[in-house]
Amino acid sequence: xxxxxxxxxxxxxxxxxxxxxxxxxxxxxxxxxxxxxxxxxxxxxxxxxxxxxxxxxxxxxxxxxxxxxxxxxxxxxxxxxxxxxxxxxxxxxxxxxxxxxxxxxxxxxxxxxxxxxxxxxxxxxxxxxxxxxxxxxxxxxxxxxxxxxxxxxxxxxxxxxxxxx
Amino acid sequence: xxxxxxxxxxxxxxxxxxxxxxxxxxxxxxxxxxxxxxxxxxxxxxxxxxxxxxxxxxxxxxxxxxxxxxxxxxxxxxxxxxxxxxxxxxxxxxxxxxxxxxxxxxxxxxxxxxxxxxxxxxxxxxxxxxxxxxxxxxxxxxxxxxxxxxxxxxxxxxxxxxxxxxxxxxxxxxxxxxxxxxxxxxxxxxxxxxxxxxxxxxxxxxxxxxxxxxxxxxxxxxxxxxxxxxxxxxxxxxxxxxxxxxxxxxxxxxxxxxxxxxxxxxxxxxxxxxxxxxxxxxxxxxxxxxxxxxxxxxxxxxxxxxxxxxxxxxxxxxxxxxxxxxxxxxxxxxxxxxxxxxxxxxxxxxxxxxxxxxxxxxxxxxxxxxxxxxxxxxxxxxxxxxxxxxxxxxxxxxxxxxxxxxxxxxxxxxxxxxxxxxxxxxxxxxxxxxxxxxxxxxxxxxxxxxxxxxxxxxxxxxxxxxxxxxxxxxxxxxxxxxxxxxxxxxxxxxxxxxxxxxxxxxxxxxxxxxxxxxxxxxxxxxxxxxxxxxxxxxxxxxxxxxxxxxxxxxxxxxxxxxxxx
Numbered sequence: 001x002x003x004x005x006x007x008x009x010x011x012x013x014x015x016x017x018x019x020x021x022x023x024x025x026x027x028x029x030x031x032x033x034x035x036x037x038x039x040x041x042x043x044x045x046x047x048x049x050x051x052x053x054x055x056x057x058x059x060x061x062x063x064x065x066x067x068x069x070x071x072x073x074x075x076x077x078x079x080x081x082x083x084x085x086x087x088x089x090x091x092x093x094x095x096x097x098x099x100x101x102x103x104x105x106x107x108x109x110x111x112x113x114x115x116x117x118x119x120x121x122x123x124x125x126x127x128x129x130x131x132x133x134x135x136x137x138x139x140x141x142x143x144x145x146x147x148x149x150x151x152x153x154x155x156x157x158x159x160x161x162x163x164x165x
Numbered sequence: 166x167x168x169x170x171x172x173x174x175x176x177x178x179x180x181x182x183x184x185x186x187x188x189x190x191x192x193x194x195x196x197x198x199x200x201x202x203x204x205x206x207x208x209x210x211x212x213x214x215x216x217x218x219x220x221x222x223x224x225x226x227x228x229x230x231x232x233x234x235x236x237x238x239x240x241x242x243x244x245x246x247x248x249x250x251x252x253x254x255x256x257x258x259x260x261x262x263x264x265x266x267x268x269x270x271x272x273x274x275x276x277x278x279x280x281x282x283x284x285x286x287x288x289x290x291x292x293x294x295x296x297x298x299x300x301x302x303x304x305x306x307x308x309x310x311x312x313x314x315x316x317x318x319x320x321x322x323x324x325x326x327x328x329x330x331x332x333x334x335x336x337x338x339x340x341x342x343x344x345x346x347x348x349x350x351x352x353x354x355x356x357x358x359x360x361x362x363x364x365x366x367x368x369x370x371x372x373x374x375x376x377x378x379x380x381x382x383x384x385x386x387x388x389x390x391x392x393x394x395x396x397x398x399x400x401x402x403x404x405x406x407x408x409x410x411x412x413x414x415x416x417x418x419x420x421x422x423x424x425x426x427x428x429x430x431x432x433x434x435x436x437x438x439x440x441x442x443x444x445x446x447x448x449x450x451x452x453x454x455x456x457x458x459x460x461x462x463x464x465x466x467x468x469x470x471x472x473x474x475x476x477x478x479x480x481x482x483x484x485x486x487x488x489x490x491x492x493x494x495x496x497x498x499x500x501x502x503x504x505x506x507x508x509x510x511x512x513x514x515x516x517x518x519x520x521x522x523x524x525x526x527x528x529x530x531x532x533x534x535x536x537x538x539x540x541x542x543x544x545x546x547x548x549x550x551x552x553x554x555x556x557x558x559x560x561x562x563x564x565x566x567x568x569x570x571x572x573x574x575x576x577x578x579x580x581x582x583x584x585x586x587x588x589x590x591x592x593x594x595x596x597x598x599x600x601x602x603x604x605x606x607x608x609x610x611x612x613x614x615x616x617x618x619x620x621x622x623x624x625x626x627x628x629x630x631x632x633x634x635x636x637x638x639x640x641x642x643x644x645x646x647x648x649x650x651x652x653x654x655x656x657x658x659x660x661x662x663x664x665x666x667x668x669x670x671x672x673x674x675x676x677x678x679x680x681x682x683x684x685x686x687x688x689x690x691x692x693x694x695x696x697x698x699x700x701x702x703x704x705x706x707x708x709x710x711x712x713x714x715x716x717x718x719x720x721x722x723x724x725x726x727x728x729x730x
Contacts, residue, residue: 010345014294018286025287055472062469068291068311071345 002031003057004049004083004153006161007064008072011037011044015069019046022067028052028060032150040162043071047152072161080156086125086149088113089135092142093120101141108134119144127151170298171197171329174262175204177305180337183233185209185224185598187217191237192277193264196329209598209627211591212619214241218248219588219617220595222257226578227553227596229382231312232259238266239277242323243284247585249319250288254582255403256380258317260308261289267327268296282323290318291346298331303338310341315348316467317380348466352483352491359479360438360462361495365502367436367460369513370396373419376403376581377441377465377485384408384574386489387440393496395507397517399427401442402566402581410570416517417526420448421717422563426520428723433516434459441465441485444474445582454722464488524715524728526567535684537561537636537707540691541568541608544634547691551576552604553596557589557613560642563713565608587616590633594620597629604632604695611637611661621674624700632694633702635667638709646712650727671702678702 009015016035023030031049038045050060057075064073093101098120105112105122108130114121124134128151135146155161168176174197178186185207190198201208211217214236225232232252236245242263252259266275282294291311293304301324308320364370378387378400384407391398391414398408399416408415416427428450431437437459442448444463449455452475460478463471464485471480481488496503528538541564548554554569555578556562562579571577578596580588593607614635624631645659668678677697681690687705694703715726 013296014282017283021286059469059473062471066467066469068343068346 001053001077002049002051004047004076004081004151005060005064006074006076006153007046007048007070008038008161009044009046010069010071011042012069015044018067018069019048019064022063023048023050023060026059026063028056032148034150034152047150049151074155074161076153076155081153082156083127083151083153084125085128085131085151086123087131087135088147089122089124089138089143090145091120091122091138092118092144094118097141101138104134104137110134166334167332168335169196169200169330169332170295170301170324171200173298173301173333173335174305174324174329175200175206176335177302177337178206178233179204181231181305181309183231186233186235187211187220187224187595188235189214189217189237189241191241191264193238193266193326194235194241194329196326197235197264197324209594209623211594211623213617214244215248215587216591216594216617216620216623218245218259218261219251219585219591220598221259221261222248222252223555223578223592223595224599225257225259226255226592227575228599229575230258231309232257232595233262234259235262236264237277238264238281239279241277242281243279246284246288247583249285249321251580251583251585251588252319253288253290255376255580256317257319258312259319260305260312261319261321263321263323264329265294265323265325268325269327271325281321285321288319289321292321292323294323295325295328298328298333301328302335306338307341307343311346315350316377316465349468349482350466350484350487352464352481352488354491356479356481357488357491357495360481360492361499363436363460363462363479364394364438364492364496365499365506367506368510369433369435370394370510371416371430371434371437371459372396372398373401373431373437373439373442374398374404374407375401375440375442378404378407379575381441381485382574383485383489386485386493389493390489393493393503395510395514396438397430397514399423399431401445401448402579404442405566406571406574406577409572411572418566419723420445421450421719422567422713422715424526424567425524425715425726425728426517428717428726429520430517431456431459432722432724437461439463439465440489443470446474449474449723450717450725451720451722454724530684531708532684534708535681535687535705537638537705537711538564538568539684540634540636540687540705540707541565543687543691544606544608545569547688547695548604548606552606553578553593553600555579555589555592555596555605555607557607557609557616558584558586559610559613560646560711560713561608561610561613561636563643564636567713586613589613590617590620590631593631593633594623594629597631598627605630606632606634608634609636610642611635611639611665611667612641614667615665618670621671621676621700625675629700630698631700633700634694635702635704636707637667637704638707638711639664640709642711643713645710649710649712650718667702667704671700676700676702678704680704680706682706
């Protein structure tokens with residue numbers, strides 16, 4: 001089962017390999033990982049998408065909590081959350097395809113961020129499924145390059161995840 | 166007043182109560198060693214950095230204090246790796262300090278540079294690269310705190326040469342503030358209530374005691390609990406010395422080379438109470454048939470140990486010095502119910518005694534060749550109860566666990582989790598430094614002994630009267646046993662073909678050596694060896710193809726023991 005986990009960590013040198021090394025050393029999967037500082041700049045927030053059954057997820061959560069630099073682990077499986085991912089796509093755009101590409105961009109509320117006589121660079125943001133869908137539509141037109149940020153998530157409702165919670 | 170980094174480190178060690186450290190000098194710790202001369206800290210110079218870490222590990226295991234080891238950068242640091250991994254697997258509180266090349270050179274492949282932080286990340290509880298001398302005192306304070314609290318473990322501090330030389334105003338923090346490190350010490354009272362309910366409902370209880378009991382010195386509380394509920398007690402290799410082997414409730418060790426009756430008791434129990442143990446694969450055998458009818462209570466300070474390998478009915482997170490008194494107090498409040506339960510579980514104890522009679526720990530002695538088990542039994546007879554026994558890893562280690570009757574806590578020091586050959590001799594060294602007046606004996610095989618035999622020099626130099634028992638079968642016996650049983654006796658690379666004259670080796674270092682080749686010489690050599698002052702090797706030419714039995718073959722259940730060859 002797919003799980004999205006947010007981890008609040010000390011914003012310090014060498015924390016990322018502690019987390020990623022834990023996953024590789026114990027045979028857990030990382031599907032995607034994104035990390036950046038939070039409102040409190042001494043804390044970074046990682047979002048990791050992983051797969052596993054309940055037993056594995058329990059181990060992942062416990063093992064993460066055991067790391068000295070990990071302040072809090074939030075598994076979003078059992079609570080409502082908003083998930084967003086950004087992708088940037090470079091696509092061949094010739095006379096025949098330009099109009100169709102722009103229609104797709106419009107439908108997905110994406111943006112063209114760079115244009116050349118032979119290509120478009122497109123930025124799209126949304127739930128990972130939406131990003132997938134747009135990429136599938138663009139694929140037959142000559143996709144050259146895709147960069148995805150990996151998802152980030154935010155819990156729904158007024159409660160904010162900070163150090164004190 | 167300003168102090169340099171190396172002065173600050175040494176000052177911090179003294180404030181943490183460190184009296185002895187084990188180490189080996191080198192280019193990036195030369196400042197530290199220079200300042201060390203001006204402190205009262207006792208430094209033991211081993212002949213290899215791995216040995217320094219094992220010695221500090223055993224110093225910690227025998228005393229309960231935090232062990233400290235010191236090594237230089239690069240090869241000095243990488244030589245500590247096996248020692249650190251050994252301590253990590255067995256949860257020894259330790260602080261390892263390594264020198265590092267100056268910070269501007271880090272990452273440049275400088276002379277004797279190694280990324281020891283990266284290398285030791287998965288085998289330390291935590292590690293630190295000190296990049297600013299102003300952080301040093303706080304880091305040392307945190308390192309000792311992390312090493313000794315919660316589930317103990319090794320913490321490494323990597324100290325670049327320029328940070329040792331840089332100076333700052335020194336003040337040692339009184340408290341530790343780490344928002345990411347708050348181990349659960351006190352158990353949830355509700356969980357203790359439930360545990361007592363389960364104990365009062367059980368008719369076939371077994372206590373399964375691990376290294377956590379040894380680390381937290383709860384032998385008295387453990388005895389009180391066992392006697393209160395009259396439950397048989399089985400220990401892991403790491404928990405062994407926490408419950409006296411000769412006690413009527415003792416089942417000895419469980420698992421792959423455990424006793425028949427311990428494994429039968431676990432398999433047939435209706436309540437298994439795990440105390441500071443982690444259900445290692447050598448303990449459980451096949452998970453599907455492990456304690457199939459038992460409810461399992463798992464007490465551990467480390468939540469990751471719980472439900473990692475086996476299902477658990479009641480997790481209790483906390484330290485044993487809080488959990489055991491909590492259980493005892495609740496049981497005392499239910500004295501009448503407890504009395505009924507103890508009476509009702511009498512048939513269970515009778516059944517366990519029957520298993521003990523059916524298949525006691527035994528071996529076939531002979532008059533012609535020395536049986537290794539016989540040497541261990543005799544050694545046990547001739548040593549004091551508080552003698553500290555260390556071992557290497559292999560057959561001799563299992564025979565020690567099976568045939569040496571431990572009765573005093575922290576007297577059995579062995580590499581359980583990592584299974585490190587070469588551990589025993591430096592471990593004996595470290596324990597003897599801690600307890601100069603007690604008997605310290607390394608029980609070894611001829612293979613393991615040769616992995617750190619250079620430490621004979623350290624023993625002689627510091628006049629440490631460690632006695633070394635070598636059970637010499639000219640084989641890497643445990644692997645040979647597996648080859649015999651599971652690989653058609655194809656002894657691939659397990660015969661140590663070159664016979665070593667261990668007596669001459671001892672003499673070369675200035676130690677004494679005695680040898681027994683016949684059973685009737687065993688007692689004489691042991692007495693002679695134990696009575697001779699200073700370090701002594703006692704070599705026993707033992708039956709070459711003796712097997713460690715009983716045995717649960719890999720992948721089998723605990724109830725599927727091979728009892729005889």
